[in-house]
Amino acid sequence: MSVDFHQNFAQFFHALEILEPQEKSTQYMSFQSTLKEGAIHRFIPRTDLEVVVSDYSFHQEHRMNVSTAKPMVEISYCLQGTRGVHISNCEFEVTAGTCTMQLMEQVEANFIFNKDESYQMVGIGIPVTTFNHYMEKINGNDGTSTKFSTVLGGSPFRFFQENINPLDMLMVKQLLEALAANRLTNLELESTALQLLTRTCQTFFPHSTNPMEFSRDDRAKLVQARIIMAENMLNPPSIMELSRLVGLNDYKLKKGFKEMYGTTVFSYLREKRLEKACYLLQSGTMNIMEVANAVGYSNSSHFAEVFKEKYGLNPRDFVRYRSQ
Template sequence: MLNTNFHENFSEFFHALEISKIQECPFAFQPNAQEGAIQRFIPRPDLEVIISDYSFYREYQMQVVTKQPMVELSFCLQGNRGVYISGSEYEISSGTCSLQFIEQVGANFMFHKNQSYQMVGIGIPISTFNHFMSEIGETSKESLSFSKILDGKRYRLFQERINASSLIIVRQMLDAIASKKMTNLELECRALQLLSMTFRSHLFVNSLSPVMFSKSDRTKIQQAQSIIMEHMSNPPTLIELSRLIGLNDYKLKKGFKEMFGTTVFGYLREKRLEKAFFLLQEGTMNVTDIANAVGYSNPSYFAEIFKERFGINPREILRDLNRL
């Protein structure tokens, strides 16, 4: 049976923001406190999608007490805000993806004056999360549940930068909603895709074997990852990388695959394309310059693998930006 009481948590948040006309979408704010809009969608009983875009005329703090345990995934596209939960302070900053596991807790939110906040939030009850985990666990041979992740705590946060794949889905979703072309089924599919991608990246990361890989080996493999990121446009060969970190190439290849879920080359390719995506979003460079900046001397090949990875030609991104 689905637990749909988690919707009360979002209603409490809207009430604390002093939102009027809660039954309407988008919601209107009380005058003189803040401006903007929040859109609330419930494409199915155990799924809530919130699109927030607002700012405050003054420094603003509010307290919310969650009434039901839930899992929330949020993408912060603009603005930085702090939140105190269970005696600990957290920062939700622009460009981050946050996966939150929430029991019944009190939260104190702090918003800054004249700062725009743009967020996309996706919420599900623990029954739905546990169902997802049981299905993913069948293929990953790992067993996770809401209670196991919290491990006796009342709140847990996983946070990282929004990756390019998720950002594309989020922006496509926002564009479709703004143009009123998003059906409930399409919204449900996009939200579930984002949840699935995030669960896999945050919760199902293979750990290194303690027998084969020592703590020193782990540190060296982390060092290899840093070198790849620093020298993305002109990276060392695998043998050169092994020598730089002082680890033989067999341990480097096997350890890197287990630690990051892909090969050294696969990781480099993914990070190059992600960086290219963000450079395209800035709109200050052409495709050829971006290809060179991330280590591809052939712009045509770069465009081919970029479209293969993200489903869109890089020139289309620049063209869309120029229309704004």
């Protein structure tokens, strides 16, 4: 298995003027320049996986050019800061609260960092072979799995972006807390990184049992239907209303949603509500009744029942467990 993708991260660190290219399993890198401050933690829990935790800022606008050496896939969770990225004649903006996935061959990238803005990010990188392996596991080995070359479609670079899922945000924050307290084992780091990787792949490349039945336009409408449901947890539209909003008849909406996401529209809504509830309970800013109302449950007993069904603990025990 090729592990040369680590060179891409080393090139990025070298461009920041903090590291000569090398591949230690754990590195803590702090800035020495007066133009920037902060640090980067680099972890390589296994040869085909790299996890990078970045927390830094620049005292003036900073532009940086980086060339990738080897094909790779990277997912990144941006917790703070907004930065511009120019790759392959395309411009992107990475903002706080978003998750991005980048599939890249050998490309040149230009990064723009704003003056006096704090940047906090968690990145997870893997080689092409590992991406293809996990996509086959996610989508099955029946010939419908998504491959690196298929996604690129002849282009050297593809970029995907979406708001960070509440449960993923919880996992990322727990990861950061454990790393800061130096209480995360190498195996736990690997496990968490692979869970995030798998969940992100499922988000950006949902499995369809019959992908040829729906046109690209239909699939885009199904994605829009998912976004509408996730953004309207308190007052979700009915199936008929959702059909009108996205421009699909109710039969195609229900059938397509089940095939793309492996669940019904309202089962998906239930999952999103519970994931957000989990995050809100973890944050400690609301009591249990307030959390239930915030995710669309007016009956606290019913909320406790469905929460326990998903997480194995009722909300009160979950809060007590997390506080410990």
